[in-house]
Amino acid sequence: RAEFWWWYLFTLGAFVLLIIEVLLIGGLAILLFALGDVIPSVAVAVRRLHDINKSGWWVLMWLISWLIIPALVLLIWAARQGDKETNKYGPATANSLA
Numbered sequence: 001r002a003e004f005w006w007w008y009l010f011t012l013g014a015f016v017l018l019i020i021e022v023l024l025i026g027g028l029a030i031l032l033f034a035l036g037d038v039i040p041s042v043a044v045a046v047r048r049l050h051d052i053n054k055s056g057w058w059v060l061m062w063l064i065s066w067l068i069i070p071a072l073v074l075l076i077w078a079a080r081q082g083d084k085e086t087n088k089y090g091p092a093t094a095n096s097l098a
Contacts, residue, residue, distance in 0.1 A: 004048040004078060011037055045074075050089035051082035 018030045046056035054077060061070040084092055
């Protein structure tokens with residue numbers, strides 16, 4: 001759970017800095033950041049969903065995250081504690097118990 005939240009805190013902070021840069025200087029920095037951030041963000045989200053025994057395909061709810069319900073569901077699932085036992089995606093790790 002901590003790895004997921006630390007990644008998104010880093011992403012949010014970097015995004016804010018890039019917005020400031022674009023406002024002050026202009027440029028394509030924010031586009032490059034977004035393109036470079038997509039794959040790691042999806043990977044961390046899928047790993048988190050597997051930690052709570054959900055399919056990684058649920059990440060596709062991000063595509064309709066402009067709706068309130070899917071965004072809330074993903075947020076609640078991300079905040080849940082991981083499975084303490086082995087699930088269909090693998091054994092529990094020390095991180096899933098935190």
